[in-house]
Amino acid sequence: MRTLYLIGFMGSGKSTVGKLLHEVLGITHLDTDQMVVEKYGEIATIFQQEGEKQFRAYETGMMKQTPDENTVVSTGGGVVEKQENRVFMKQHGFIVHLDSSYETIADRLGSDPERPLWRKNDSDKQQLYQRRKKLYSELADLKVVTDHKSPQSVVEEILGHLY
Numbered sequence: 001m002r003t004l005y006l007i008g009f010m011g012s013g014k015s016t017v018g019k020l021l022h023e024v025l026g027i028t029h030l031d032t033d034q035m036v037v038e039k040y041g042e043i044a045t046i047f048q049q050e051g052e053k054q055f056r057a058y059e060t061g062m063m064k065q066t067p068d069e070n071t072v073v074s075t076g077g078g079v080v081e082k083q084e085n086r087v088f089m090k091q092h093g094f095i096v097h098l099d100s101s102y103e104t105i106a107d108r109l110g111s112d113p114e115r116p117l118w119r120k121n122d123s124d125k126q127q128l129y130q131r132r133k134k135l136y137s138e139l140a141d142l143k144v145v146t147d148h149k150s151p152q153s154v155v156e157e158i159l160g161h162l163y
């Protein structure tokens, strides 16, 4: 099976759904954020001490280590910012966009201190959301709306499209 890349804004459920797909399908689960943390340390600290640009370089390095078969990859919400990452995912796997409304995301994340870009003011976050939504839509092979759905039902919907 081709690798599944889960893309979408922060809080859309990429990490949660990736883990569940691993449990259901028995395929390897990789989370590029976790890979970065294991190799380079906490994301908030990287943003603070080395800057977002360096985080993006680490993220791309991890992305390029993902195999193109039998794996589900939970990406970080900003992975679509670099064309290099978009091209890599398109060439190496099947891309699923977990689409959540801004309101759903705000409900899920609240005032999460772990995500540096979620600490910005509301107007900046809404702008980021609108700009990226276009990138996710253009790139995805499949879009699944996650509002008012449990992670389990999102998984079932993805599987329904694959099999």
Ligand SMILES: Nc1ncnc2c1ncn2[C@@H]1O[C@H](COP(=O)(O)OP(=O)(O)O)[C@@H](O)[C@H]1O
Pocket: 008, 009, 010, 011, 012, 013, 014, 015, 016, 017, 074, 108, 109, 146, 149, 150, 151, 154
């Ligand atoms: N479908 C869902 N319904 C309700 N809460 C969800 C859903 N998917 C994820 N969550 C919750 O939202 C938060 C962010 O989920 P996460 O998987 O970390 O998102 P991402 O990796 O896309 O940033 C977590 O607290 C998670 O439990």
Ligand SMILES: O=C(O)C1=C[C@@H](OP(=O)(O)O)[C@@H](O)[C@H](O)C1
Pocket: 008, 009, 010, 011, 014, 015, 033, 043, 075, 076, 077, 078, 079, 114, 115, 116, 117
């Ligand atoms: O949207 C972003 O730019 C980011 C999203 C985060 O991942 P999640 O989408 O899993 O929250 C993480 O990669 C980092 O905080 C930057």
Ligand SMILES: [Mg+2]
Pocket: 014, 015, 016, 033, 074, 075, 076
């Ligand atoms: Mg995540």
